[in-house]
Amino acid sequence: MQKTETQVALNVAHAGAAASALPGRGQLTSLPSAHQDGLKGPTRFLISDLLGELEAYLPCEQVSEVYRAYLFGAEAHQGQERQSGEPYIYHPIAVARILAEMRMDYKGLMAAILHDVIEDTPTAKESLADTFGEDVAELVDGVSKLTQIDFPSRAEAQAASFRKMMLAMTRDIRVILIKLADRLHNMRTLDAMMPAKRRRISRETLEIYAPIANRLGINRIRLDLEDLGFRHHWPWRHAVLSRTVRDKLHGRREMVTTVKETLRARLQAEGIAAEVFGREKHLYSIYRKMSAKRRSFEDMVDVFGFRVIVDSVDTCYRVLGQVHDLYKPVPGRFKDYIAIPKSNGYQSLHTGLIGPQGVPIEIQIRTADMHRLAESGIAAHWMYKSAGEASGPQAAAKDWLQDLLEVQRDSGDSQEFLEHVKVDLFPDEVYVFTPKGRILVLPMGATVVDFAYAIHSDVGNTCVAARIDRRLASLRTPLRSGQTVEIITAPGAKPNAAWLNFVVTGKARASIRSYLKNLKNREAQALGQRMLTAELAAFGLTLEQIGEPRILAHAVESGLDNSARLFAEIGLGNRIPMLIARRLVGPAEPVPGGEVAASAGVRESDASGRGARRLAIRGTEGMVVHFARCCRPIPGDPITGLFSAGKGIVVHRNECGNLGDFHSKRDKWIEVEWAEDPQAEFQTEIRVDAGNRRGALATIATAIAEQDSNIENVNSREKDGTTTTLDFLVNVTGRKHLAGIMRRLRQIPAVTRIVRLSNAGRLREGFGKRR
Incomplete structure (x- = not known):
């Protein structure tokens, strides 16, 4: 059979000359391939290495498409170098190689090779879509950062790019797999970066990307990301712990061999076919556990682990019985993740035991399928098609x-x-x-x-x-x-x-x-509508008379979508209702009586002498009306409302010292009054001086409760050797209710003085004890 053009091209690539077809890029195949040690140095994968890997599981036509993507990427990145000084194209090839080990499909591999062309070259997404199809373009765009938008800070830019990537991942899981492979190769080559940047990237890796790999069950990538992140973020701690584990393992090598041989012999005697492996605990896992539980290395009970792989679930439990017969189990150290898998689909039996010489060990027992899924997670879908969509x-x-x-x-x-x-x-x-x-x-x-x-x-x-x-x-x-x-x-x-x-x-x-924001928005709209209605009353007008078209037109002029947004902005204190009312009315709008509305200065009354209606406070306005803690106003107190951007209105007592000269800042306050029948309870503070008698606090608290009031908080301190001062934060419906409570407290023999507190503890009004 004659060779196709594709096969010829692939053979040329395998011979190491494919890249020379691209002007100026022949040097990409002039270097020998290096083998990877994840923690020691970077890999320089050639396109021939990648194509050789792909031939093992992809059809020739699809391998050719990946090679075409490589040619496009090499040309797009021509002249660019990484921080290490090597040609930039090495990085996309290495990322694709990591994904090839997961048996990623060819479109995912094409996107991996092209994953930086939108972000780092003039190439547009549309150009990629025209050349390689919409699927590949969407994958590349999902991995690309948001570089076209200016953000106030690096944190906001990173968060926005992360959100974009995660949303793209919900549409196509390959987006996050490409990003994880990209991050893994970046971590393997992080030594070329400055120390501060290494620490920042490592922290992000440990906080976000390694946990994502864990959440998706991709154990092999998670372990590499964690160890690399640990090494670069805390290099000294990594070195010390690594040396300690190595020394410990060297001293226990004979014990590890003994346990493996003992397990194999017992299982063979019982007719159980199994593979037994010994392993040392993952370094970052040891460090994290030592840090979280504040333990020394000597206190770690599962530094040495063993894994038994069998053919079926039933055999797993049979092996567990044999293991517990060989070594004494540690109470509370058994976990059955087969019956109840982890959230990422992981399944295995874990048991802690006391091994030879009293050394604690951990044994994991699982089937071959469970082991495959534990290592590859979501990527097993591409590695083994038989796993199916519904696997763990x-x-x-x-x-x-x-x-x-x-x-x-x-x-x-x-x-x-x-x-x-x-x-x-x-x-x-x-x-x-x-x-x-x-x-x-x-x-x-x-x-x-x-x-x-x-x-x-x-x-x-x-x-x-x-x-x-x-x-x-x-x-x-x-x-x-x-x-x-x-x-x-x-x-x-x-x-x-x-x-x-x-x-x-x-x-x-x-x-x-989300619910609270929506609730606050609805409350802000209702309050803003009431506030604007009160302001329009000064002109003898109502919202209905102004009309929705005029309100909507003003909202659009102000950069808002609709009148509801305008009302919400008023209610949140971001816009002044008095100014909006004047703009809606116009500079010379006639009002009843023939007068002309004022366009500036203090509001004028209409011809009938009636001013603007005060905003009635009911106490049920929700999150857009707040009651100042400094003076804690209650119904019956003369009050004033101050605008607070983003919060709405903050209600103060007129006599509150924190108001300052608010009359000089007319645009900062609004006239308010209590509704005739407020439908809420309000907090206020009272100070009670009482003699040092046993049970005095209980007696006073009982008296307050008898007056249908709830005590929110109480603080006590000894005033002198004979008197204790008690500060109560109580709920009342108004001044009348408060007066009733204070009258009741005066009847208690132990009470010598009662005052209401205001302005962070200053006495405002009170009653002495009559003798």
Whole structure:
């Protein structure tokens, strides 16, 4: 059979002359290939090396397409060099080689070779799409950073690029595989960078990329990223720990051999076919455990590990029985990840034992399929097509990507999204059950609220309590592995901002924040509408009289999408309602009585002598009306509202010292008053001086409770040898309610003085003890 043009080209490439077909790039094949030691030095892979690897599993036509992508990339990067001084094209070839070891498909390999052309060369995405197809162009674009947009800081730029990449990953998982291979080769060549940059990149690798590899079950890449990140971020610690482990292993080499031979002999005697391997604990794993648990190296119980690989799940449990018969198991050190896999699909039996000479050891028992999936994770889909789409890591990755989409939807900006993703990359997990027996995997420290949001966002939004193993529990209760959790919901329930203080999953945090932001926006719109209505009253007009078209036109002129956004901006304190009202009315708008509205200065009354309506404060405005803590106003107090950008209105008592000369800043305040029937409770502080008598605090607290008031906080200090000062933060409905509480406290014999506090502890009003 005659050779095709493609086959001839490949043969030329294998002979080491393919790159010479490109002018000026012949030097790419003039250097010999180097073998890789992940922690010692970079690899210089030639295109001939890569093509030789691809021939083992790809059709000739697809290998030719990869080579075509190489020619395009070599020309695009012509003249560019890496920090080490070598031609830039070495890097894309090495990235593609890493992916070839995972048996990546040819389009993924083409994207790997081209992954920097959009970011680092003038090549446009459209040009790639025309030359190599839309799939390859989308993959390359997904990996490329956002370089065309100016960001205020490096952190925001990195977060935005990360968000872009993660969203591209939800559409095509190959995006993150290319990025992981790119990061791995960069870490292998990081010695060429300055120390500060090495530390920054290593920290990012340890915090983001190694956990992502772990989350996707790609153990082989995770281990390399962690060890390289550890070595570059803490070089001295890495060197010391590496030497210590090496010395320890050298002294225990005979013990490791003894355990392997003993295990093999026992399993062979029982007729169990198995492979037994000895291994030392991963360096970064040892360091992380020592750091988290504050242990010395001598206290580590699983520095030496052994792995037994068998043919079936049933055999795994048979091996476990034999292992426990050989060596004494350590209580609490057995984990069955076969029955309950990890969140990334990992399956294995782990057991801690006391080995020969009293040395602690760990043995992992798994099938060959489990071992393959443990090493390759989501990449096993390309390595072994028989694994199918529904295998453990693939199913786990699909669930995680779905959660990422929900987190992205609920996140306000890129940095918030990055924060949520980091939270979800924590490796420690708890396994809990729904009432129907479904297993949910959550991060360590997850609470009932995290569990509720893991089921569904609507369940989380309306949860009010839970039953853990059939016993009632609060929403903030931390969960433990093995518990069965039933969520109790109520139709009118809503998320609470206080939940953000204890939830740990990114999905829960993003959902709560999104709900609160939307709630705040709705409240801001309602408040802004009321504020603008109050200002228009000075001109004898209403919003209906102004009309939606005119309001919308002003909103668009102000750079806003619609009138709702305008109202929200007013309610949040970002725009002054008085100025907007004047612009809506116009410079000389007639009002009832024939007068002309003022266009500047202090607001004028209309012809009837009626001024603008004051904004009525009900106490139910939500997150856009705040009550100043310095003076803690309550219904009945004369009050003033100050604008606070992003927050809305902050209500102060008129006599509050923190107001300053606010009358001189007319655009900073708004006239407010209490509604006739405020529908809320308000906090205020009272100071009680009482004699040092046993039970005095309990008596005073009981008296406050009798007046239908709740004590939010109490602080006490001894004033002198005979008197104690008690500061109470109490809830009241108004001045009348407060007066009733203070009258009741005056009747207590131990009480000598009662005052209401204002302005961070200054006395404003009070009652002495009548004698």
